[in-house]
Amino acid sequence: MIIHVDMDAFFASVEQTFNPFLRGKPVFVSGNTARDSVIAACSYEAKKYGVKSGMSIVEGLNMCPGAIIVRGNPEKYIDTSQRIFNVLKTFTEKVELYSIDEGFLEINPENMRHENLMRLGLSIKNAINKETSLTCSIGISCNKTVAKIASDLCKPDGIMIVNESEIREFMKTLPVEKVPGIGPKMAEQLNLMGIEFCGQIEKIPLSLLKKKFGVRGEQVWYLCHGMGETKVRIQSPEPKSFGHSYTLRNDTDDINIILSVLCRLSHQVGMRMRQESYYGNVVTVAVRYSDFTACSKRKTYPFWFNDDQTIFRYASSLIFTESIMKKIRLLGVSVSGIHKRYQMNLFRDEKRERMLKAMDAINEKYGNDTVFPCMMLYEQIAYPPVTKTHAFMFSDLKKISSGQFTGAQEKQV
DNA sequence: TCTGGGGTCCTAGGACCC
DNA sequence: TCTGGGGTCCTAGGACCC
Numbered sequence: 001m002i003i004h005v006d007m008d009a010f011f012a013s014v015e016q017t018f019n020p021f022l023r024g025k026p027v028f029v030s031g032n033t034a035r036d037s038v039i040a041a042c043s044y045e046a047k048k049y050g051v052k053s054g055m056s057i058v059e060g061l062n063m064c065p066g067a068i069i070v071r072g073n074p075e076k077y078i079d080t081s082q083r084i085f086n087v088l089k090t091f092t093e094k095v096e097l098y099s100i101d102e103g104f105l106e107i108n109p110e111n112m113r114h115e116n117l118m119r120l121g122l123s124i125k126n127a128i129n130k131e132t133s134l135t136c137s138i139g140i141s142c143n144k145t146v147a148k149i150a151s152d153l154c155k156p157d158g159i160m161i162v163n164e165s166e167i168r169e170f171m172k173t174l175p176v177e178k179v180p181g182i183g184p185k186m187a188e189q190l191n192l193m194g195i196e197f198c199g200q201i202e203k204i205p206l207s208l209l210k211k212k213f214g215v216r217g218e219q220v221w222y223l224c225h226g227m228g229e230t231k232v233r234i235q236s237p238e239p240k241s242f243g244h245s246y247t248l249r250n251d252t253d254d255i256n257i258i259l260s261v262l263c264r265l266s267h268q269v270g271m272r273m274r275q276e277s278y279y280g281n282v283v284t285v286a287v288r289y290s291d292f293t294a295c296s297k298r299k300t301y302p303f304w305f306n307d308d309q310t311i312f313r314y315a316s317s318l319i320f321t322e323s324i325m326k327k328i329r330l331l332g333v334s335v336s337g338i339h340k341r342y343q344m345n346l347f348r349d350e351k352r353e354r355m356l357k358a359m360d361a362i363n364e365k366y367g368n369d370t371v372f373p374c375m376m377l378y379e380q381i382a383y384p385p386v387t388k389t390h391a392f393m394f395s396d397l398k399k400i401s402s403g404q405f406t407g408a409q410e411k412q413v
Numbered sequence: 414t415c416t417g418g419g420g421t422c423c424t425a426g427g428a429c430c431c
Numbered sequence: 432t433c434t435g436g437g438g439t440c441c442t443a444g445g446a447c448c449c
Contacts (some may be wrong), residue, residue: 030417031416031418032417033417033418035414036414036416036417036419037414037415037416037417038415038417039417040417040418053430054416054417054449055415055416055449056416056417057414058414058415058416059415059416061414092430094431097447098449099448100449101449112443142414180447180448181448182447182449183446183447183448184447185445185446185447186446186447214423214424215423215424216446228448231418239420239422240420240421240422241419241421243419243420244418245417245418245419246417246418247417247418267425282441284442284443287441291427292415292416293414293437294444294445295444296441296444297442297443298441298442298443299441299442300427300440300441300442304414330417330418334420336430368441
């Protein structure tokens, strides 16, 4: 059997346990970003008004005017999450860390009777509550898909068991959009075909969905029949990419600000890759314009890297291939083509490697913002406007990044 | 004062190779 | 008397998840 454990309004509940003043009140937890704009999580008192995570704060306040907005504290959530998973591991070794606030457990109960499963679910809930004072919801079934749907349906603070023999009946009246893996677009397509509830998929042959939607269609057919993975993944998979993105405080077409932000994002990506000893050979730059249109540029290189400057150089050369006609809202840098080991690079710069090592060591000891490429500062000091000296300095940095200087000139600058 | 940030997976077209 | 079929890799975009 698979048990899905899903914390209730996780970030908001953590804030409420740390701050008694917030208890019993509608709370929005915002992202820890330059623009407080979306609700990362909200308390059940706010959910009552129809507020959902992912909504803009403005929208949320319209529905629930008195809500208290709290800036998110990632460290708290990570710490609490670890304590929760430690509790889960006391029940079985087969625990999958699905996300910061969700996990799957695989169990082999000698006795699968309803009361036994219910008792097990309750003891998991109690153990988590004892450790963290938080509540969670638990779904139990024979695969991950149904277990996850069940925990969602019994929120908050519930337990739901769906035995194998009950799955067909359970899926019959379940709206397709409740199924993890079926998003808004697929749900719309299915609705157009006259399929609103999973049960209605029974009249559709697998071959038809496969023909219409390819691999996705096949998946949807199985999902709607209540089938899904039956094994938990104890090992977290190797990462495929490292990326950071940033929504600017103000939309801009100022190339200095754009480069400065790319520089910081490259630095963040590089640091994380080095921390985990990964290298990559593909750089992607993502842009979102003020009108919300988006584009991305990507390039593959024949060698592997993880240093800030290389990432930044490639990211800036990619941005220069895009003619920026509109103001930019968001920038993202990510590195993929990940390999764990270093492929010997012909152009390896050992002096630079030592410098990076020193920088990383300092940042590890004294905090992440102790040493960093100075170009990162531009975006931060751009409000209020920079001095002439700054502007001059950064115009040189811009030339470096766009490869307008020769090696000797670059060194001098 | 509309719409964050971290990811994975899939698709489709084109270049290129045998 | 026009140009098959198999494959891989690359880029750009989009759906979906938490």
